[in-house]
Amino acid sequence: MASDKAGRESDVVHCRNVRQSGLRITEPAEVDKEYMASVFANCTQTWLESIKYHLGYQLDFNFDYAALNTLQPFPLNNFGDPFTKSNYGVNSKQFEVGVLDWFAHLWEIENDEYWGYVTSGGTEANLQGILMGFAQLHYQVNIGTTFKGAIDDLDLVIQTLAECGFSRNQFYIHCDGALFGIMLPFVEQAPQITFKKPIDSASVSGHKLLGCPMPCGVLITRIEHVNALSKDIEYIASRDVTITCSRSGHAPILLWYILSKKGRIGLQKDIQKCLQNAKYLRDRLRNAGVSVMLNELSNIVVFERPPDEEFIKRWQLSCQGNIGHIVVMVNVSKQKLDAFLDELTEKLSTWSKEGAHRCVAFDIGYENCVCLLHSPRRGYCFCFFYRISFDNNNRGRDNGDNRGHVLYNNWRGWLWSRGGSYSNNNASTESQPSNRSVPA
Numbered sequence: 526m527a528s529d530k531a532g533r534e535s536d537v538v539h540c541r542n543v544r545q546s547g548l549r550i551t552e553p554a555e556v557d558k559e560y561m562a563s564v565f566a567n568c569t570q571t572w573l574e575s576i577k578y579h580l581g582y583q584l585d586f587n588f589d590y591a592a593l594n595t596l597q598p599f600p601l602n603n604f605g606d607p608f609t610k611s612n613y614g615v616n617s618k619q620f621e622v623g624v625l626d627w628f629a630h631l632w633e634i635e636n637d638e639y640w641g642y643v644t645s646g647g648t649e650a651n652l653q654g655i656l657m658g659f660a661q662l663h664y665q666v667n668i669g670t671t672f673k674g675a676i677d678d679l680d681l682v683i684q685t686l687a688e689c690g691f692s693r694n695q696f697y698i699h700c701d702g703a704l705f706g707i708m709l710p711f712v713e714q715a716p717q718i719t720f721k722k723p724i725d726s727a728s729v730s731g732h733k734l735l736g737c738p739m740p741c742g743v744l745i746t747r748i749e750h751v752n753a754l755s756k757d758i759e760y761i762a763s764r765d766v767t768i769t770c771s772r773s774g775h776a777p778i779l780l781w782y783i784l785s786k787k788g789r790i791g792l793q794k795d796i797q798k799c800l801q802n803a804k805y806l807r808d809r810l811r812n813a814g815v816s817v818m819l820n821e822l823s824n825i826v827v828f829e830r831p832p833d834e835e836f837i838k839r840w841q842l843s844c845q846g847n848i849g850h851i852v853v854m855v856n857v858s859k860q861k862l863d864a865f866l867d868e869l870t871e872k873l874s875t876w877s878k879e880g881a882h883r884c885v886a887f888d889i890g891y892e893n894c895v896c897l898l899h900s901p902r903r904g905y906c907f908c909f910f911y912r913i914s915f916d917n918n919n920r921g922r923d924n925g926d927n928r929g930h931v932l933y934n935n936w937r938g939w940l941w942s943r944g945g946s947y948s949n950n951n952a953s954t955e956s957q958p959s960n961r962s963v964p965a
């Protein structure tokens with residue numbers, strides 16, 4: 526049987542990682558005709574099933590690329606600089622430059638003032654940003670953290686650098702916009718990535734909100750940084766400062782296609798839908814009595830980790846310690862959320878029999894925590910006063926009334942003065958729970 530030729534489950538343990546089973550590579554003579562077909566059919570089935578329940582990661586699957594099937598046979602490779610001609614003709618650099626121009630326009634820098642390229646992902650774009658600014662004081666600003674969707678205050682960073690006496694050419698600011706770099710420009714009142722401010726580079730992932738089916742990313746930087754760094758590589762007859770040598774020629778075409786098909790209006794609609802559905806999910810979780818937080822301008826709903834590993838696996842929730850999150854992407858419809866919520870509410874009664882809600886106050890803020898200690902109904906005395914502040918704060922924010930902020934800030938001062946913080950492991954603004962991201 527075909528499946529016999531597939532690798533078996535292995536219990537071998539290397540270091541502390543359990544080894545994944547691998548599909549054995551067979552010699553062509555051993556393979557019957559149907560084997561390959563059945564391997565691919567099995568995988569496709571698994572992937573389709575996974576997509577049905579997928580909630581935890583920042584990927585999207587909402588697109589039809591059938592029109593691009595004709596590109597598949599071409600070994601498209603854009604190695605080197607996208608702006609210089611290479612002798613290797615099977616490239617898609619016209620598409621790549623088109624995509625870069627689009628992002629340059631989005632982030633407000635003129636075509637002749639920027640340099641950039643389509644990377645293998647957000648991470649490579651960030652690394653390239655670090656490389657470009659290696660000679661200066663380097664500061665990376667998070668435009669939406671991966672786990673909680675918190676946004677660093679770029680203006681405060683700029684102001685602090687100025688107050689510390691750094692002149693413009695002494696610092697380099699890279700904006701990591703892996704997820705939100707494409708989202709915020711389409712949200713009114715949101716803080717923006719713009720080269721009108723003294724930033725030096727910005728990045729975005731192509732496979733997150735844009736839904737590119739292969740991992741890729743975009744880096745845009747000021748042209749003076751690349752001129753300082755460039756070197757000539759005669760071998761490919763192309764100036765090259767990119768980290769990798771060979772680069773996908775397919776990814777830029779896919780990005781070009783997605784941006785052209787969706788357009789700015791389509792993107793805006795997608796993004797609004799994500800934000801609305803995220804609020805819907807937050808409200809329903811809150812009503813179900815689950816500790817939950819949603820940062821302003823974010824589509825990442827963070828909540829207490831369900832005490833059921835099977836459930837986590839089935840919905841492919843991404844978890845860290847006490848908390849898990851759902852990234853409400855374009856393909857995460859209300860129906861899909863309803864299916865998840867129905868299953869969750871059904872299980873909640875079983876879970877709560879086994880134990881109370883775990884405390885997630887330090888992960889997502891006291892005001893969002895419904896554990897025994899912090900639940901609005903059962904709070905201990907000493908927390909009670911502070912909860913009034915949060916309630917005011919929450920109501921204030923929802924109604925556009927700022928009264929609660931003063932109390933909120935008082936509380937933050939109180940907590941910090943006692944050495945507490947929301948942070949569970951690092952000092953990044955990942956840990957800032959709420960109104961950091963509200964534009965002034």
Ligand SMILES: *Cc1c(COP(=O)(O)O)cnc(C)c1O
Nearest residue numbers: 646647648669670671703704730
């Ligand atoms: C996803 C993400 C990254 C990594 O991007 P990849 O495209 O997966 O390499 C980096 N920073 C932030 C904030 C992210 O959300």
